[in-house]
Every structure is written in C-alpha cells, then in structure tokens.
Amino acid sequence: MNWLPEQASDFAGRVDTVIWFVTIISLISFILITIGLVYFAIKYRRRSENDETPYITGNLFLEMLWTVIPSILVMVIFVYGFVVYRDMRTPPQDALEVNVTGKQWLWQFQYQNGKSTINELYVQQDKPVKVVMRSDDVIHSFFVPAFRVKQDLIGGMYTYLWFTPTKVGIFDLYCAEYCGTGHSAMLGKVIVMSPEAYDRWEKGEEEEEGKAVAGLPPDQLGEKLYKERGCNACHSIDGSTLVGPTWKGLFGHEVSLTDGSTVTADENYIRQSILEPQAKMVKGFGPVMPAFKGILSDDDVAAIIAYIKTLK
Ligand code: HEC
Ligand SMILES: [Cu+2]
Incomplete structure (x- = not known):
C-alpha cells in the first residue's frame, strides 16, 4: 500500500506507524460506534403510538467500560506520539549543522565549510543533519515529505529540525506556509549523497554545476x-x-x-x-x-x- 510518500529518513517509518496506529484505532471506533448506533436505532425503535420508553437509571459496568477503554487508548496515543516527537526534537551532538534562510521566494543554505547554495540542500546518507532556520521576511515552512519533517521559519528567531537521510537520491523540498505571490515557486531539492560523493562535493572537487553543463x-x-x-x-x-x-x-x-x-x-x-x-x-x-x-x-x-x- 503506497498511500504515503516514500520513506527516506529514519523518522519516516516511525511517523507513519504513529499515523497508522491513530488512523486504525479511529477507524475501528468509528465502525463499532456506527454499528451500535444502527443496531440500537432499529432494536429500540418506537413500535406503536402507546409504546412506553423504559426507565433506565444506569449501568455501572458499562459506564466504566466506555470510560476506561477510551481513556487508556487516548493515553497510549499520547505517550506513543510524544516519544516519537521528543526524539524528533532532540538532535544528536554529532549532527552536521546547515543554516537555512527562507526569503520571498527561495531557500538559501550555508554549510559549515563555507559553501553556500540556493534551493539545493546537500546532505550525506546516514549522517544526521540539523537544519537551523531563520526567515528574512514572512513565515515560511520547511517541508520534506519523504523525511516526514516540517518546521516553520520565523523572522526574528531561530527554529530548527533534524533528520538522518537513509536513501541516496533527490527529494522534494516545499515551502508549506503561504508566503505571497511566489509561494508556489518556492521549491527546492534535498540531495542525499553517499559519503564518498559528499566528501568530494565538500572539497569542491566535484563542481556539480560545471560538470553537468560543461559545453x-x-x-x-x-x-x-x-x-x-x-x-x-x-x-x-x-x-x-x-x-x-x-x-x-x-x-x-x-x-x-x-x-x-x-x-x-x-x-x-x-x-x-x-x-x-x-x-x-x-x-x-x-x-x-x-x-x-x-x-x-x-x-x-x-x-x-x-x-x-x-x-x-
Ligand atoms: C526575491 C525576489 C528576487 C529574486 C529571487 C531575484 N531578484 Fe533580481 N531583482 C529583484 C528586485 C525587486 C529587483 C529591483 C530592485 C533592485 O534593483 O534591487 C531586482 C533587480 C534585478 C536586476 C536589475 C534589473 C533591472 O531591470 O534593472 C537584475 C539584473 C537582477 N535582478 C538579476 C537577478 C538574478 C540573476 C537573479 C537570480 C540569480 C535574481 N535577480 C533573483 C528581485 C529578485
Ligand atoms: Cu515560503
């Protein structure tokens, strides 16, 4: 079942599991409640003009059941979601830092080695990356569906997110906050490279642009x-x-x-x-x-x- 985008970071599987967990619980509850609703509506329908409604004072067992079970479910959803969220908010010490500035309407990346790129974020496979963000103007939002990460960029403050890309490839980066006329053109790519290719890129031996367009x-x-x-x-x-x-x-x-x-x-x-x-x-x-x-x-x-x- 390919309902969700490709999984290309080590969060992706965990985030998807939480989503499926919540969705399936909701779906089961929905089906059970609907069946009960229809069943009782038929079973206890008014059969004649002088039908009398039975007088029911309560049922401790049933009331406990429908209070305790949903409470436990909701707590489990909370704890499970929180554990994943906490990990997503805690970058490891050895994460590579990249600065990103969102501007109307482009992404600018600055790396620790002094390199700078526009609309293309270069990262290394299996190496955690911490993206430190700021905005030059309005609110933008850094969203890479394949990594299951999203974070707003806000003028006057720093925000961050982190991820570990697991697959070599090129992944779409979107601005997920309507930021003006050029919003839909505010697109980028995350280029995940093997450690060797990343090394070469870092040392500048591989002039990506020069190579691709020589001639x-x-x-x-x-x-x-x-x-x-x-x-x-x-x-x-x-x-x-x-x-x-x-x-x-x-x-x-x-x-x-x-x-x-x-x-x-x-x-x-x-x-x-x-x-x-x-x-x-x-x-x-x-x-x-x-x-x-x-x-x-x-x-x-x-x-x-x-x-x-x-x-x-
Ligand atoms: C965020 C919007 C934005 C982006 C992105 C942008 N520009 Fe501009 N550019 C402007 C604005 C606004 C002006 C006019 C004000 C000024 O002179 O700075 C301008 C002016 C210019 C001019 C002078 C044009 C004239 O009519 O005199 C040139 C040339 C130019 N830009 C080239 C570029 C190039 C090349 C790029 C991409 C590498 C680029 N711009 C990206 C907004 C942008
Ligand atoms: Cu934007």
Missing part, C-alpha cells in the same frame, strides 16, 4: 541558472512584472533608479545588480533581492548576462 553555450547555461537559482520566482521573461522587473528587453535599455537617475543596462550594471542588488535600486521596487555575491561564480554571472541579452 553548454553561455545563454543556455544562463537560462538554466535562471530557473535553478530561483531568479524566476521574481523576474519574468515575458514582460510581466513580478516581484522584480522583467528581464524582457532589459539589456541595452535605460533603467530609472530610485534616486532619480537613470543608467543603461549594460554588462556592468547587470553584474552589479546580481552581486549587490541594493547598490542601484530600480524605481518602483523594494530591496528584496538577495545578494548573489559568493553564490554565483563569474562564469555564472556571464552566462546570465548572455541569457538576458537574448530576451529582446
């Missing part, structure tokens, strides 16, 4: 980055205004800035807009774009510029 012409690489690095949550390529200005027709045109001046959108302007977005603010837009300094390489920036040039 791609710059404008195609730029298009790929546009989607993968979350630019598409805020910038359209069809002329419509989202959170940020559209990229259609941007290159080579005049841009009005908040300080009243204008600039021509050339390579340098676009480069600066990506690396230090708040240096020159486009008129009519807020300072919400995250800085991509240290996240996008010079090659990446060049590729994005090449892509923007194609959007006439």
Whole structure:
C-alpha cells in the first residue's frame, strides 16, 4: 500500500506507524460506534403510538467500560506520539549543522565549510543533519515529505529540525506556509549523497554545476541558472512584472533608479545588480533581492548576462 510518500529518513517509518496506529484505532471506533448506533436505532425503535420508553437509571459496568477503554487508548496515543516527537526534537551532538534562510521566494543554505547554495540542500546518507532556520521576511515552512519533517521559519528567531537521510537520491523540498505571490515557486531539492560523493562535493572537487553543463553555450547555461537559482520566482521573461522587473528587453535599455537617475543596462550594471542588488535600486521596487555575491561564480554571472541579452 503506497498511500504515503516514500520513506527516506529514519523518522519516516516511525511517523507513519504513529499515523497508522491513530488512523486504525479511529477507524475501528468509528465502525463499532456506527454499528451500535444502527443496531440500537432499529432494536429500540418506537413500535406503536402507546409504546412506553423504559426507565433506565444506569449501568455501572458499562459506564466504566466506555470510560476506561477510551481513556487508556487516548493515553497510549499520547505517550506513543510524544516519544516519537521528543526524539524528533532532540538532535544528536554529532549532527552536521546547515543554516537555512527562507526569503520571498527561495531557500538559501550555508554549510559549515563555507559553501553556500540556493534551493539545493546537500546532505550525506546516514549522517544526521540539523537544519537551523531563520526567515528574512514572512513565515515560511520547511517541508520534506519523504523525511516526514516540517518546521516553520520565523523572522526574528531561530527554529530548527533534524533528520538522518537513509536513501541516496533527490527529494522534494516545499515551502508549506503561504508566503505571497511566489509561494508556489518556492521549491527546492534535498540531495542525499553517499559519503564518498559528499566528501568530494565538500572539497569542491566535484563542481556539480560545471560538470553537468560543461559545453553548454553561455545563454543556455544562463537560462538554466535562471530557473535553478530561483531568479524566476521574481523576474519574468515575458514582460510581466513580478516581484522584480522583467528581464524582457532589459539589456541595452535605460533603467530609472530610485534616486532619480537613470543608467543603461549594460554588462556592468547587470553584474552589479546580481552581486549587490541594493547598490542601484530600480524605481518602483523594494530591496528584496538577495545578494548573489559568493553564490554565483563569474562564469555564472556571464552566462546570465548572455541569457538576458537574448530576451529582446
Ligand atoms: C526575491 C525576489 C528576487 C529574486 C529571487 C531575484 N531578484 Fe533580481 N531583482 C529583484 C528586485 C525587486 C529587483 C529591483 C530592485 C533592485 O534593483 O534591487 C531586482 C533587480 C534585478 C536586476 C536589475 C534589473 C533591472 O531591470 O534593472 C537584475 C539584473 C537582477 N535582478 C538579476 C537577478 C538574478 C540573476 C537573479 C537570480 C540569480 C535574481 N535577480 C533573483 C528581485 C529578485
Ligand atoms: Cu515560503
């Protein structure tokens, strides 16, 4: 029976067992109560105009039965759920820490080794990970169904969750709190790697991006980055205004800035807009774009510029 998502963390089985336990108990109670209800409704129905209702004062045995059994069941559900919950809230000492920042509308991850990624969380199989979260703006919610973990990110405070991924693979990460227009685009991936692959990734020997796209012409690489690095949550390529200005027709045109001046959108302007977005603010837009300094390489920036040039 595949009713629930794939189980890819060591919580998944335990969480599912609690859910099945509660669901099955509820289902059995529902069936028993419904059968009793129908049976008594038929058995004690009013048969004639002068039928008299029997006078019943109580039945200690039955009353004890229907008080004690449900109380025990509810206590068992509580204790069982609590034990699993307590373990989910207690990260082990040796857990790897990753910082995540939720922003409208992307995920930014920072690792202990100084690496930083957007919308892609890299973790190691069978190694506990503690994800320390904060939000730059509104409430977001970090949700990885395959791991059975979910936690809100809240501005002005840190929250956390932890998990141990058990399967190598790529798993969906969702924002599970409606956080504005780009909410449905606030998607990410959790990439679970074997210890050897993780090692190589950590040392930077494996330039994931470089490897996968070696040989791609710059404008195609730029298009790929546009989607993968979350630019598409805020910038359209069809002329419509989202959170940020559209990229259609941007290159080579005049841009009005908040300080009243204008600039021509050339390579340098676009480069600066990506690396230090708040240096020159486009008129009519807020300072919400995250800085991509240290996240996008010079090659990446060049590729994005090449892509923007194609959007006439
Ligand atoms: C959270 C929303 C958001 C995301 C994500 C985002 N931007 Fe922006 N971007 C903006 C806003 C708002 C502006 C206008 C204000 C400003 O200049 O900072 C802007 C401005 C720009 C400009 C200048 C555009 C112009 O019309 O002058 C460029 C170029 C740009 N962004 C590139 C990028 C790239 C490349 C990415 C992805 C790697 C990206 N942005 C991701 C919101 C975003
Ligand atoms: Cu969100």
